[in-house]
Amino acid sequence: MKIKKKKFVSPLNDVAFSYIFGDQRNIENTRDFLKTILDIPEEEFDRLTVKNTVLKPDSLHGKTSIVDIVLSTRSGKIIQIEMQVEKEAHLRDRILYYAAQLFSRQLKKGQKYGKLHQVISIVICDHTLLDEERDYLNEYSMRNAKTNCLFTDKLKVVIIELPKVPDTEDGPLWAWLKFLKCKDKEECRMLVKRHPKLEKAAECAQRVSFLERLEWTFILLERRKRELRQWKEDTRAEALAEGLEEGLVKGHATGHAEGHAEGHAEGHATGHAEGRSDEKLEIARKMKIAGRPLAEIEEFTGLSPEIVEQL
Numbered sequence: 001m002k003i004k005k006k007k008f009v010s011p012l013n014d015v016a017f018s019y020i021f022g023d024q025r026n027i028e029n030t031r032d033f034l035k036t037i038l039d040i041p042e043e044e045f046d047r048l049t050v051k052n053t054v055l056k057p058d059s060l061h062g063k064t065s066i067v068d069i070v071l072s073t074r075s076g077k078i079i080q081i082e083m084q085v086e087k088e089a090h091l092r093d094r095i096l097y098y099a100a101q102l103f104s105r106q107l108k109k110g111q112k113y114g115k116l117h118q119v120i121s122i123v124i125c126d127h128t129l130l131d132e133e134r135d136y137l138n139e140y141s142m143r144n145a146k147t148n149c150l151f152t153d154k155l156k157v158v159i160i161e162l163p164k165v166p167d168t169e170d171g172p173l174w175a176w177l178k179f180l181k182c183k184d185k186e187e188c189r190m191l192v193k194r195h196p197k198l199e200k201a202a203e204c205a206q207r208v209s210f211l212e213r214l215e216w217t218f219i220l221l222e223r224r225k226r227e228l229r230q231w232k233e234d235t236r237a238e239a240l241a242e243g244l245e246e247g248l249v250k251g252h253a254t255g256h257a258e259g260h261a262e263g264h265a266e267g268h269a270t271g272h273a274e275g276r277s278d279e280k281l282e283i284a285r286k287m288k289i290a291g292r293p294l295a296e297i298e299e300f301t302g303l304s305p306e307i308v309e310q311l
Contacts, residue, residue: 008188053070
């Protein structure tokens with residue numbers, strides 16, 4: 001019986017890429033790779049941690065994004081790594097959207113803006129994205145268009161285009177990018193022979209057999225489902241809490257304003273009653289959106305089943 005040789009797995013394969021650079025067990029690969037790209041203090045890489053890849057929307061009806069890899073550094077910098085094999089319309093907008101989500105979701109209610117950490121988005125393209133640029137590595141930040149003065153370093157985008165990588169070695173990043181571009185085992189073996197630091201990454205890529213890729217895909221899907229479920233539970237709880245708080249404030253404000261306009265005694269009573277009614281309706285509406293049982297909404301607000309059904 002012939003034993004089939006293990007098929008070469010391209011490092012550009014989404015599962016292989018996530019396994020090589022997005023698994024905490026292989027964090028040395030990620031650390032060595034990022035050191036060739038980012039000009040940040042060496043100690044930032046001492047505590048490189050793989051984070052949740054599901055980017056929560058601002059509301060239950062907002063768009064949920066799932067990125068390839070998210071990491072945090074020693075001081076809290078956020079690094080996103082995205083592999084884009086196929087050419088895609090509006091990719092620049094998607095890159096900006098992901099970066100904005102990673103930046104905005106850092107703060108909890110009541111936290112100061114000074115707590116925001118730098119976000120660095122690294123996008124590796126297996127196609128030409130920047131026709132206007134000659135280099136294969138280009139870094140973008142917020143600068144004055146006239147003076148080139150930096151406005152802030154809190155948001156940075158790094159684009160790497162594999163088709164522009166030269167055949168001749170030109171720096172420490174070159175070997176990693178040639179590794180990503182490897183098409184077969186022999187090419188990969190020869191590259192590792194010249195650059196032994198790539199050995200572990202190459203082993204990780206070839207360790208991902210067909211069955212392992214299926215298993216890893218399943219693990220990623222389950223992890224993301226679990227993260228989404230947790231986010232939905234947290235969001236529903238927050239929506240319910242905010243609904244109660246907003247309802248009370250709105251009811252009090254409505255009652256006070258209408259009561260003052262119609263006369264202190266009678267107006268206050270009327271306004272207070274209407275305010276309470278608006279408050280109940282608003283709370284019931286938010287609870288219904290959050291998926292709470294109708295019986296619970298009726299009991300909590302005191303509204304009739306007919307009114308709750310109509311909301």
